[in-house]
Amino acid sequence: MQQNNENCDTSIIKKNESKYGKLSRSGLENIWWDDYVLSVNYKKPTEFELELATLLFTRLISSRELSINDNLEWSSLGFSFKEVQEGRYTLGVLSELIPKGHGCYVIKLKKDGQEVSNRDSETVLQAPHRPSDLFTDVIARKLFLEGDFAAVAVSTTHRNSVDLSKETDSFFNSFTEAVATAYQYPKIIQLHAFDTVKHNLDCDLILSATAKSGGVIYDNIARSLTDEFVIEGFKIFQFPKDVSVLGGLKNVNAKVFYSTNSEADFFHVETSMKMREGLRNSKYLRKKFTGCFINPP
Numbered sequence: 001m002q003q004n005n006e007n008c009d010t011s012i013i014k015k016n017e018s019k020y021g022k023l024s025r026s027g028l029e030n031i032w033w034d035d036y037v038l039s040v041n042y043k044k045p046t047e048f049e050l051e052l053a054t055l056l057f058t059r060l061i062s063s064r065e066l067s068i069n070d071n072l073e074w075s076s077l078g079f080s081f082k083e084v085q086e087g088r089y090t091l092g093v094l095s096e097l098i099p100k101g102h103g104c105y106v107i108k109l110k111k112d113g114q115e116v117s118n119r120d121s122e123t124v125l126q127a128p129h130r131p132s133d134l135f136t137d138v139i140a141r142k143l144f145l146e147g148d149f150a151a152v153a154v155s156t157t158h159r160n161s162v163d164l165s166k167e168t169d170s171f172f173n174s175f176t177e178a179v180a181t182a183y184q185y186p187k188i189i190q191l192h193a194f195d196t197v198k199h200n201l202d203c204d205l206i207l208s209a210t211a212k213s214g215g216v217i218y219d220n221i222a223r224s225l226t227d228e229f230v231i232e233g234f235k236i237f238q239f240p241k242d243v244s245v246l247g248g249l250k251n252v253n254a255k256v257f258y259s260t261n262s263e264a265d266f267f268h269v270e271t272s273m274k275m276r277e278g279l280r281n282s283k284y285l286r287k288k289f290t291g292c293f294i295n296p297p
Helices: 010-021 027-034 047-063 068-076 136-146 171-182 216-232 252-260 273-281 283-294
Strands: 079-086 089-096 104-111 123-127 151-154 187-193 205-208 236-238 265-271
Touching: 027 079, 027 089, 027 104, 027 136, 047 068, 047 104, 047 171, 068 079, 123 136, 123 171, 136 151, 136 187, 136 273, 136 283, 151 171, 171 252, 187 252, 205 216, 216 236, 216 265, 216 283, 252 265, 265 273, 273 283
Parallel strands: 123 151, 123 187, 187 265, 205 236
Antiparallel strands: 079 089, 089 104, 104 151, 205 265
16 A cells, blocks of 8 residues: 555644544553554564564464463564453464564464364454554454454554565564465455545545455455445445556565465455544444455355
8 A cells, every 4th residue: 555645644643643542442452552663773584583483473373372482482583472361352462572663463362261263263354554554453453353353463663664565574474474374265354544535536445356366255255345335335446347556466465475375365455534434433334344254245
């Protein structure tokens, strides 16, 4: 997604900070805010660190457990692991010991005290442009806790410091590769934001497969989104069928996802402010959104 005035202008972010920050915070949200740094001199991980992170992410996603040795390895990469209780879920949270913009990663470990299985869900959420894509991280957190999603990853610094959807050498990309490795039929829904005025677009959501041609599943999900959201006053477009921009063609997360697993599906979802406000404020709309991806027709 390209930067735009509506979502990336610093003055607008500051203007929204009081409202944004005063939302009712859960334990997970507090961790996300503690892990956030507005500006950072991003240091790329080494090749060894990236390979180690991919291995550790894959183990954690596959087993839902963390050994003492793996915990030490995560510490060497600058991360701490903690368990957080959020409603019915016990979550495993990987956050930075010192915020350096490498992201925060959350995996469901248990539901109602019972271990979560990889058979329960292979769908993961990502929000790589926090806070410039305003409210995408808030929406991702709520979707994650309310729906059948296995994990969620969010950025922890402004995209001006590092754009995690375009930075190849990142732990965010290691996480993406691990999702593709750990699951047989993995799906990632990556949330973005766009300015309808700047792009002269009369729509509220753009669905794209990014680096590969969308197949039947994308057509079905686009149709389902249209059926569910047009009646709520939203317009749904599909890239490149309905629109020629904002398709995420340079998204490196999608590229590594597809190259790792031929059965993978990456959903690049651009949202207008109207759509984000709706998803942020309405559990009813979030349930509709989740249903379109988790149980497509």
